[in-house]
Amino acid sequence: MGGKRAHTPGRLRIGLALCVLGAAVAGGCGSGGSGSGTPTINWYVFNEPGGSYDAAVADCNKQAAGKYKISYQKLPTDANQQRELIVRRLAAEDDSIDLIGMDVIWTAELAGARWIVPWEGQRRQVATEGKLAGPLKTVEYEGKVWGVPFTSNTQLLWYRKDQVPNPGDTATWDQIIDTAVKKGKQVEVQAAQYEGLTVWINSMVAGAGGQIVSQNGDVNVGASVKDAATIEHKLATSKAAPAGMSTNKEDEARIGFESDRSDYEINYPFIYPSAAGVSKEFQKNIGWARYPRTVPDRPSRPPLGGINIAVSSYSKHQDAAFAAAECIANDKHQAIAAQKGGLPPTTKSVYDTAAVKKAYPFAALLRTSIDNAAPRPVTPAYNDISLAIQKTFHPPSSVAPDDIVDKLRDRLDKAAEGKIF
Amino acid sequence: MEAASVPTRATAASPKREPKASDRARSERRLAWMLCAPAVIVMLIVTGYPIGYAVYLSLQKYDLRFPDQKEFVGLANYGDVLSSTTWWTDVGTTVIIMVISVAIELVLGMLIALVMHRAIFGRGPVRAAILIPYGIITVVAAFAWKYAFDPTSGFVAGLPLVPDTYAPLTDRSGSLFVIILAEVWKTTPFMALLLLAGLALVPDELHEAAKVDGASTLQRFFRITIPLMKPAILVALLFRSLDAFRLFDSAYIIQPGGANGTETVSILGYNVLISRVNLGLGSAISVLIFICVMLIAVLFVKGLGASTAQQRGEV
Numbered sequence: 001m002g003g004k005r006a007h008t009p010g011r012l013r014i015g016l017a018l019c020v021l022g023a024a025v026a027g028g029c030g031s032g033g034s035g036s037g038t039p040t041i042n043w044y045v046f047n048e049p050g051g052s053y054d055a056a057v058a059d060c061n062k063q064a065a066g067k068y069k070i071s072y073q074k075l076p077t078d079a080n081q082q083r084e085l086i087v088r089r090l091a092a093e094d095d096s097i098d099l100i101g102m103d104v105i106w107t108a109e110l111a112g113a114r115w116i117v118p119w120e121g122q123r124r125q126v127a128t129e130g131k132l133a134g135p136l137k138t139v140e141y142e143g144k145v146w147g148v149p150f151t152s153n154t155q156l157l158w159y160r161k162d163q164v165p166n167p168g169d170t171a172t173w174d175q176i177i178d179t180a181v182k183k184g185k186q187v188e189v190q191a192a193q194y195e196g197l198t199v200w201i202n203s204m205v206a207g208a209g210g211q212i213v214s215q216n217g218d219v220n221v222g223a224s225v226k227d228a229a230t231i232e233h234k235l236a237t238s239k240a241a242p243a244g245m246s247t248n249k250e251d252e253a254r255i256g257f258e259s260d261r262s263d264y265e266i267n268y269p270f271i272y273p274s275a276a277g278v279s280k281e282f283q284k285n286i287g288w289a290r291y292p293r294t295v296p297d298r299p300s301r302p303p304l305g306g307i308n309i310a311v312s313s314y315s316k317h318q319d320a321a322f323a324a325a326e327c328i329a330n331d332k333h334q335a336i337a338a339q340k341g342g343l344p345p346t347t348k349s350v351y352d353t354a355a356v357k358k359a360y361p362f363a364a365l366l367r368t369s370i371d372n373a374a375p376r377p378v379t380p381a382y383n384d385i386s387l388a389i390q391k392t393f394h395p396p397s398s399v400a401p402d403d404i405v406d407k408l409r410d411r412l413d414k415a416a417e418g419k420i421f
Numbered sequence: 422m423e424a425a426s427v428p429t430r431a432t433a434a435s436p437k438r439e440p441k442a443s444d445r446a447r448s449e450r451r452l453a454w455m456l457c458a459p460a461v462i463v464m465l466i467v468t469g470y471p472i473g474y475a476v477y478l479s480l481q482k483y484d485l486r487f488p489d490q491k492e493f494v495g496l497a498n499y500g501d502v503l504s505s506t507t508w509w510t511d512v513g514t515t516v517i518i519m520v521i522s523v524a525i526e527l528v529l530g531m532l533i534a535l536v537m538h539r540a541i542f543g544r545g546p547v548r549a550a551i552l553i554p555y556g557i558i559t560v561v562a563a564f565a566w567k568y569a570f571d572p573t574s575g576f577v578a579g580l581p582l583v584p585d586t587y588a589p590l591t592d593r594s595g596s597l598f599v600i601i602l603a604e605v606w607k608t609t610p611f612m613a614l615l616l617l618a619g620l621a622l623v624p625d626e627l628h629e630a631a632k633v634d635g636a637s638t639l640q641r642f643f644r645i646t647i648p649l650m651k652p653a654i655l656v657a658l659l660f661r662s663l664d665a666f667r668l669f670d671s672a673y674i675i676q677p678g679g680a681n682g683t684e685t686v687s688i689l690g691y692n693v694l695i696s697r698v699n700l701g702l703g704s705a706i707s708v709l710i711f712i713c714v715m716l717i718a719v720l721f722v723k724g725l726g727a728s729t730a731q732q733r734g735e736v
Contacts (some may be wrong), residue, residue: 080696084695084696087485087486087698088695088698091485091486091698109486112486112487113485113486113487113488192677192680193677193678193679193681194677194678243572243573243586243588244571244572244573244588244590244591245591246591246592246680246681247588247590247591247680247681252573255573256573259573380486380487381486383696383697384697387692387696387697390678394680394681395591395592395680395681414505418482418484418699418701418702419501419505419702420501420502420505420507420508420689420693420702420706421505421507
């Protein structure tokens with residue numbers, strides 16, 4: 001090996017490699033809209049398969065007439081994945097996010113970290129005017145408003161009219177499980193270890209008069225938690241437990257109900273249009289009732305979901321972003337989201353429009369459910385709290401109601417202190 | 422290592438020569454350093470810096486959502502992790518998956534290696550066919566197994582002798598079984614390849630000599646093939662054990678979030694670091710995983726060192 005000769009190619013190659021590396025880095029950072037002219041407003045939100053968000057974006061861009069241009073950045077439908085992506089980017093002060101399609105449970109977390117900006121003065125007025133009380137609560141944190149409520153969501157008790165009698169609005173979980181066991185059919189729920197399990201448990205706890213995290217942010221675990229665990233355990237160990245219960249999410253529940261194995265299903269309204277895909281006959285046989293009660297003498301507290309739109313603190317075009325958010329979340333687009341995407345509106349008056357009434361024969365029940373819904377804990381450490389609840393109440397068949405209170409309190413304390421659980 | 426594993430050759434005969442510091446030797450050494458330098462620098466940047474940064478973060482109380490509360494807490498995060506039952510349960514789960522899957526892979530891999538080694542016709546197609554699972558993307562393979570064992574969409578519950586409601590993914594032992602199965606299916610070819618390289622080192626003359634002496638096939642396998650392959654086997658076991666201990670992707674797909682008691686240490690690290698964005702605590706877990714992996718490596722390398730020394734007849 002000649003020493004001198006080997007030198008030059010070696011150096012050349014390193015230089016080349018550095019060039020390529022440098023170019024790649026520069027390319028990676030250099031993307032983004034051009035500075036002059038119409039600002040591009042990037043809206044990060046889940047991919048709504050019905051096309052209603054696309055429609056809203058197109059409509060707003062037309063109306064804006066060059067003042068801004070919304071670019072719809074589609075996120076996965078899984079709420080955990082959406083949050084991980086958004087949080088990671090905001091923590092890195094990424095200025096390519098302008099608008100965030102914010103799940104109702106993120107408000108405290110994003111606001112607490114000051115990753116989003118509050119809606120003040122005239123803007124606050126526009127964002128909150130005419131909205132339902134439940135969804136409105138989900139944009140509030142520390143006395144400020146952090147987003148505009150766009151779509152809401154809640155779960156109903158769906159049943160087969162041709163198989164079981166109308167459970168009515170006062171049915172309890174016990175009654176439903178007992179009826180299902182007698183009929184040899186199943187009750188569809190969401191009990192995989194994910195956010196949906198927190199939704200279920202939180203609603204049952206609230207239905208017994210409890211609140212896992214109190215108004216001032218303190219962990220508050222009592223007898224209502226035991227009530228919830230008792231129902232979960234009862235269903236999981238009964239003949240009414242659906243196959244694969246401990247791994248079932250919304251879609252597995254929908255498929256189970258459509259496959260005729262169950263007479264009852266707890267789920268969001270998206271299952272209603274989907275039922276038409278099985279057969280018109282099948283859709284006709286679906287009845288709806290209010291979310292079941294945890295205890296006989298207390299009204300149920302259905303879950304509350306939905307999307308609010310928030311403006312990022314790192315956005316370079318905040319004024320345009322506020323205007324774009326107001327446009328996206330307006331009444332017209334809420335009605336489109338209800339029709340095309342099966343997403344219930346947050347503005348009261350939209351429920352009275354003919355289009356929404358036609359899309360939702362159960363619109364009135366939907367509204368009372370949202371009005372009576374139990375919000376999930378409002379705390380910046382929500383994600384930790386939710387993970388702790390999921391871990392404690394999973395798998396459903398091994399939940400022991402007798403020591404659940406101690407177990408949950410221990411996990412929640414550790415979660416609140418930022419410890420491992 | 423490969424050359425040293427042939428005991429008949431007298432490797433000890435070459436005494437260590439004193440390095441003569443001639444000009445030529447010196448300039449060659451300088452050249453060697455300069456040739457290595459870019460690689461060393463790149464390694465430092467891409468591995469040294471992140472590891473150092475992780476260690477630094479692990480000594481902080483640092484949650485991305487509460488940047489104001491950032492402070493130096495020394496080894497408190499490590500105390501937290503090591504005193505929690507979650508960590509030790511997860512280490513147990515990881516070790517169960519690692520030991521069972523690597524053990525099965527070793528046996529199967531050896532059988533496949535022997536087949537590949539002895540295949541008289543169609544050697545190429547046989548090897549290619551065996552390697553296919555290793556060529557499939559882990560996430561894709563994990564989804565395939567997950568769906569296969571799903572009672573509504575999978576084929577497993579429809580097989581004869583399997584009850585129609587068979588849903589292994591709804592309990593812990595069943596989930597671990599599927600995860601281990603997916604691991605074994607996926608990486609046995611890798612094991613077989615490494616073992617095949619070892620098999621190729623066993624000289625045929627030894628087998629012929631043993632045959633003349635009247636040794637049976639089994640005797641030849643255990644007395645000649647295995648001892649001569651020992652270094653290759655240890656390398657294969659080392660690689661696979663390290664991989665299996667860090668198991669993330671297939672377990673994450675088959676049982677999202679480590680549900681049903683399948684949380685491995687890597688999934689715990691992911692949950693704390695990525696989902697809870699608790700950089701301090703999460704980095705402590707990452708560093709502990711790193712230390713565990715180093716321990717496994719040291720264990721194997723010590724074992725490996727001893728065995729190669731044996732081969733050379735130095736012990």
